[in-house]
Amino acid sequence: MPSNREPTRIQKKNRAAILEAALDVFSAQGYRGATVDEIATAAGLSKPNLLYYFPSKDAMHQALLARLLDTWLDPLRDMNPDGQPIDEILAYVQRKLQMSRDYPRESRLFANEIVQGAPRIHAVLSGELKKLVDEKTRVIDGWIAQRRIAAIHPHHLIFSIWSLTQHYADFDVQIRAVLGSEDPYDAAPSFLDTLYRRLLTP
Amino acid sequence: MPSNREPTRIQKKNRAAILEAALDVFSAQGYRGATVDEIATAAGLSKPNLLYYFPSKDAMHQALLARLLDTWLDPLRDMNPDGQPIDEILAYVQRKLQMSRDYPRESRLFANEIVQGAPRIHAVLSGELKKLVDEKTRVIDGWIAQRRIAAIHPHHLIFSIWSLTQHYADFDVQIRAVLGSEDPYDAAPSFLDTLYRRLLTP
DNA sequence: CTTTGATTTGACCAAACGGTCAAACTGACG
DNA sequence: CGTCAGTTTGACCGTTTGGTCAAATCAAAG
Numbered sequence: 001m002p003s004n005r006e007p008t009r010i011q012k013k014n015r016a017a018i019l020e021a022a023l024d025v026f027s028a029q030g031y032r033g034a035t036v037d038e039i040a041t042a043a044g045l046s047k048p049n050l051l052y053y054f055p056s057k058d059a060m061h062q063a064l065l066a067r068l069l070d071t072w073l074d075p076l077r078d079m080n081p082d083g084q085p086i087d088e089i090l091a092y093v094q095r096k097l098q099m100s101r102d103y104p105r106e107s108r109l110f111a112n113e114i115v116q117g118a119p120r121i122h123a124v125l126s127g128e129l130k131k132l133v134d135e136k137t138r139v140i141d142g143w144i145a146q147r148r149i150a151a152i153h154p155h156h157l158i159f160s161i162w163s164l165t166q167h168y169a170d171f172d173v174q175i176r177a178v179l180g181s182e183d184p185y186d187a188a189p190s191f192l193d194t195l196y197r198r199l200l201t202p
Numbered sequence: 203m204p205s206n207r208e209p210t211r212i213q214k215k216n217r218a219a220i221l222e223a224a225l226d227v228f229s230a231q232g233y234r235g236a237t238v239d240e241i242a243t244a245a246g247l248s249k250p251n252l253l254y255y256f257p258s259k260d261a262m263h264q265a266l267l268a269r270l271l272d273t274w275l276d277p278l279r280d281m282n283p284d285g286q287p288i289d290e291i292l293a294y295v296q297r298k299l300q301m302s303r304d305y306p307r308e309s310r311l312f313a314n315e316i317v318q319g320a321p322r323i324h325a326v327l328s329g330e331l332k333k334l335v336d337e338k339t340r341v342i343d344g345w346i347a348q349r350r351i352a353a354i355h356p357h358h359l360i361f362s363i364w365s366l367t368q369h370y371a372d373f374d375v376q377i378r379a380v381l382g383s384e385d386p387y388d389a390a391p392s393f394l395d396t397l398y399r400r401l402l403t404p
Numbered sequence: 405c406t407t408t409g410a411t412t413t414g415a416c417c418a419a420a421c422g423g424t425c426a427a428a429c430t431g432a433c434g
Numbered sequence: 435c436g437t438c439a440g441t442t443t444g445a446c447c448g449t450t451t452g453g454t455c456a457a458a459t460c461a462a463a464g
Contacts, residue, residue: 028319114372117375122379126380130380153393156390167364173324191354194354
């Protein structure tokens with residue numbers, strides 16, 4: 001495929017369709033479980049045609065992860081050091097929960113990757129991610145020192161937020177199997193609000 | 203392989219070695235990512251030799267899941283309706299956390315299965331699991347009615363426990379990447395103890 | 405209409421995979 | 435030692451998979 005040039009209308013359309021289909025398939029089947037043929041069919045293309053736009057299965061996966069990581073951390077970045085501590089944290093929790101509801105495939109793509117040892121994104125985790133988390137835990141430590149929130153381990157606080165919110169997307173089948181007809185997202189927001197309010201109020 | 207008979211010494215040894223190797227490989231690579239050859243090598247056998255003990259890749263996976271589900275729910279079963287509510291729930295949390303520490307491969311095997319839609323164990327989830335959870339949520343509802351714990355959504359309480367404890371096993375790479383050299387399990391027990399004590403105390 | 409670059413495809417390939425099988429080997433027991 | 439059920443293996447098979455390629459088709463600009 002010609003590069004170094006402004007992408008044509010067809011290129012834009014097909015690249016978007018491919019990434020959409022790839023997200024569907026990778027998030028549902030994992031990297032190894034996904035086949036190029038299945039992605040191609042889901043995108044409405046033939047396999048060689050798909051490989052005209054992305055040189056390999058791996059390239060699609062990389063493109064998805066890159067796009068994902070770029071936006072996945074935005075809610076944490078948005079946590080404002082100058083805001084009201086409890087409000088800031090509660091807002092972060094709700095933003096993260098909404099991402100699980102609105103982008104479950106992205107969450108599962110990420111989960112698949114991490115559960116299997118993050119072979120392709122380990123560098124980002126101990127680089128960019130760690131840096132951001134370290135920065136935010138310092139903010140939280142500051143809030144604790146000022147006695148504006150209860151004293152808790154800041155790293156584990158963040159882990160708990162990731163865990164509790166992503167769980168609704170990643171373990172969706174299990175949750176719905178246990179809940180029956182009740183929609184998980186009916187009660188989740190207020191449950192998490194209560195939980196973190198009680199945990200953090202000094 | 204001859205059945206209907208008492209398993210020989212060699213059978214016991216090899217079946218155990220195979221399941222051990224299969225757990226290693228399945229939990230790290232997922233079902234599709236695992237290859238029979240890799241499991242065989244890890245178990246110290248040739249591929250045809252392994253298939254002499256288990257008729258297929260699927261049979262190994264089923265055997266692992268069956269064994270896992272059998273013990274995975276024990277901590278929840280142990281929650282005693284006649285005990286002190288907060289103690290019972292806190293004890294359940296700690297038992298579940300210890301399972302994440304002691305059996306991370308089992309946790310990841312389960313996580314891989316659920317994230318990808320639980321194709322092989324959906325029946326158990328909406329059957330046995332739902333039944334057990336429904337039973338325990340009634341107990342929790344009773345405790346709430348007696349005002350012995352704070353009013354929270356019992357199902358979401360249980361989801362939160364699963365989520366927070368299994369996260370330490372399933373997302374181990376991410377947690378360690380962010381924490382650096384600190385051992386996650388140093389602070390986790392007291393963090394979760396604090397969290398659930400504050401959440402549940404009326 | 406013609407040209408030229410972009411796009412699409414059928415046919416194909418090599419490697420990897422799950423699984424089979426007959427034949428060889430081993431070990432426990434009479 | 436001989437026997438025979440239990441165990442192991444090399445060679446093999448059909449299928450699936452990621453990826454290639456030359457040739458055909460299309461679309462936009464002159």
